[in-house]
Amino acid sequence: MIMPLTSTRISPDWPCQVKTPGSYDWERSAAKWLRELVPSRYGGYPVFIRHPVLLARHAQIQVQQEIRVARTALQTARADLPGLGLHEGVIEHTIKLYAAEVMQLQHIARSVRAVTQALMEANRHP
Secondary structure: OOOOOOOOOOOOOOOOOOOOOOOOOHHHHHHHHHHOOOOHHHHOOHHHHHOHHHHHHHHHHHHHHHHHHHHHHHHHHHHHHHHHOOOHHHHHHHHHHHHHHHHHHHHHHHHHHHHHHHHHHHHHOO
16 A cells, blocks of 8 residues: 655664565565564564564564663673683673664664654544
């Protein structure tokens, strides 16, 4: 279904894997991208297949949880990692990795919000 663009604007956070809202098959591309963000079993649930906005909601929750995990790992790394017998260089590299992961996950969270908003608008204007 081709939907005319209304108030949906492509944000800088719009994922490149998802077609522009209103274009042919864009909702399918959104659902495919969202399925990559959740544990695989969720992507197969019929309710999520029929209602991508529910899949988007679950992806939001999933990504927020991943952000919490990455932040915890980052915040506790300097205290916990020396006890594992790791070399200081490995610890520093790991801290940088966690910091980069938090940033990447925050970007993904913004992308999920943008896709969710577009899916909600598409549901309002069938």
